[in-house]
Amino acid sequence: MSASEREQRLQRHVRAMGAVNRHLQAQLEGGGTWTTSASTGKADLLTSGGSLSGAFITGGRRVGSANVWLEHLAVSSEGEKPFLVRLANRRVFLIDGGYRREVRSGLLAGALERTLGASRYVSNDKAGRWADGVPVEVLEGPQGPPFVVVGGKRLPLRGLPLPYPVGTDQVQMFPAGPELNLAQATVSRAQFQRALSGRYYIERARSAIKRRGVVGAAKAAASRVTRRARRTVGGRR
């Protein structure tokens, strides 16, 4: 084999490894393992008793992580009633049993707010007082609805669309369209509602105090009130 051929072979080797990595990663992300193709030639009837040709083995996804989480959740459910907090960078955490558990999914954060109340804003310093706990993720048992564990209880989830595993060929029957971002869809609406609430004025006041000092901010507020009162009495221009 010439040097050029060797180089080309190495290139092919690296490409194949890159493609196999992608394939394995897709399996991890997809939560299953594809065994070899079910085409006639590949069929392996000698193992017919346990043939897995072309089968999709589910249940492999993140099992390791979930086991660790469950052990942690089982021993960390003591303490005050769980509540949600929100940091300046918009990350949402569930404070549960003295731990801060990140709620990565906006969809989930919205659902939890309905049960636990709106998230409270906390500074980074304050959030640092709680130790990192396991994230709030959706779990699913062999039967029954999927659930999240909050305050040592299993909260079943309703209305959560669950993916059904399908094969690559079936996926490719449909061309890709625009992305549907469930998290964004929920969070932006909630934020919009919050933006129209009284919290806006608190943040405005904080900002004014930072900019003008307490006295300056008070003066500005007083003058605004006076202006309004005068306008109310005198009618609109």
Add this chain to the structure above:
Amino acid sequence: MTSKMPVTVLVPVYRGLDDARRCLESVTRHAATTDVTFQVQVFDDASPEQDVALFLDSVATEDAPAPIRVVHNPKNLGFVRTVNLGISESPGDVVILNADTVVTAGWLDRLATAADKSEVATVTPLTNFGSICTLPDAIIEAFGLEGTDPKVDECADFVHRQSLRLLPEVITGVGFCMYITREALDLCGPFDEATFGLGYGEEVDFCVRATRIGLRHIVEDSTFVYHYGAGSFGDQRKKRLAEASSRLHDRYRFFRATNTRERANDPLLLPFTSLELGLVERRIDRPHVLHLLHSPPEEVGGTEKHLRVLMKSLFSEFDASILYPVDHGFALRTFWNLGSDTPLEHEYLLPGAARRVTQVHDQVAGEALTTALDMFRFDAVHIQNLIGHSLAPLEVLADFPGTVVCSVRDLYLACPNHSLLYRNSEPCGVPADLSLCERCLPETRNLPLSYLTDFRTTAAARLDSVDRWVFASQSAADYFLRVYDVDPARIEIIPHGAVIRIDRPGRQVDEGLIFDEPLRLAFVGRGWAKKGLGVANELADRFADTSIEIHHFGELKDAASPMLHAHGLFDNEMLPELLHHAGIQIVLLPGPYAETFGHVMTEALIAALPVIGARYGALGERIRATGAGWTIDPTDFDGIHELVKSLDLCRSEVLRATRRAIEARVESIGGTAARYAALYQP
């Protein structure tokens, strides 16, 4: 070779004249180019088809290089007994070759070479019908191997050229064409005809026995032998397979589990993937550009969209690939023109580590780029964004023979806090006084000042790796030059093309809107402090009791004034129409962040609307150059308030700026593509 004795190719024949004819013809055809000394022993197992016996007699020959000896069994012995008969009469290695196969060039030499490796019991080639050795469907389809006119020799040539020659080890060989070493035969004895005499399972039993004494079974992954398949035993095949499976299970309880595990961790995955990739080889006569990006190309950001359109615009001239960080390292995505309208997009996941690159020089990022450059031949590298790559690419690219282009889209190279906002609130303008950075960086990026100095020193030492620096505005270049000493001849100013369509109808002055309606300003973009939500809030509050309206288009990240008319998220492509629909006369871009270009300003100009923007950075530069708007100091609320009040009272000024906005030249990304194409040339 394991034996210097000639290799014996055993071909048992029972039925199927055409199959036998094709098989023996292929063996004879390739004999002349075979180096291994071999002989062919054909067994007519008392075939009920008269033609078969006659044909076999006609092919018998003593002539080299492929002497063919034909043995007529007086009665039907069955496949396994016939093979054992052949084995017992063979002096050296044997190949058991099914009569419904077609061998290809170099087949026997390569099988024998593989068998010559230490402790090998069997060698099996790849095929179109042969259990784990079956080629992927894509290759079977590409060469029509399941059709009436299979391209056998072409497929063999393809497999030979594209193979990685990894010789993967398997738990058992496959019987359609199995090379067995004399060593294995001597140590394990022949097939177990007492148990598997009816056929199926005998080769598995043999292989397991060989494995138990420490011998190996390998697949010759550069050799293809065609197999018609499933011809033996006709309708009884399934039944016999099931019986053989049951017998194997009784004898070797571990075998099913071992076989299942092998199927799940397919030892041929890598060789087969390489072959599949061989089907979609790039046309090497086309120039190939590698883009470095900070996120997957399908993300929604402006840079990603710009790159997508740029690649599409240059699709006829250039192939492209994109290297970007992902959760588990780095991915390489192809965007190649293989002759159809649709690009070939294939993603490779390169070995790596966690995504967050926080070091000045991240070794994993460097290795990922090196791997990418090793995988394919590239003629140019275009750094679109170094975030997520660290400065490692600049070192790797020092030895790159092609052109290296770096687009400075944000000022990450000047400061890791690339918004250049001191403590995320005021523009810092890249201060010479580093004590400011010493206060800002720990707060904004959790980094010490030493990181910045180390970062800049490292970057400065590697600037020569880049042949052409591309800025979208002169102001961005000016900021960059405050930190680095770059030869002006290597700097190109290429304004970004619009990421939305520029050919909009109705780009004309609407005097009724300008003179007769309330003044409406639109704050467009993400609703947070960096983009100037504070200014928009302040204006909305101050103008609450006047006819002036402040609107917001975009996602709200921070609290907004109830006086702000919030329209929410929008599709960029529809922005001009949305602005017109809301009766907007002016676009307000009050962010303190020094923009390097300002895509929203482009979109405002496409909508024929003037802009209010920061006096510094690209917005100031563009507003002054076009006259399509007014510049402000984003921290001067009173000044902005006065400006808006004045514009409300002086609508003719709004008319003037609107006219300038209409006159301003806006280019599409496609329009700028030619300039990039010129840069990619060596």
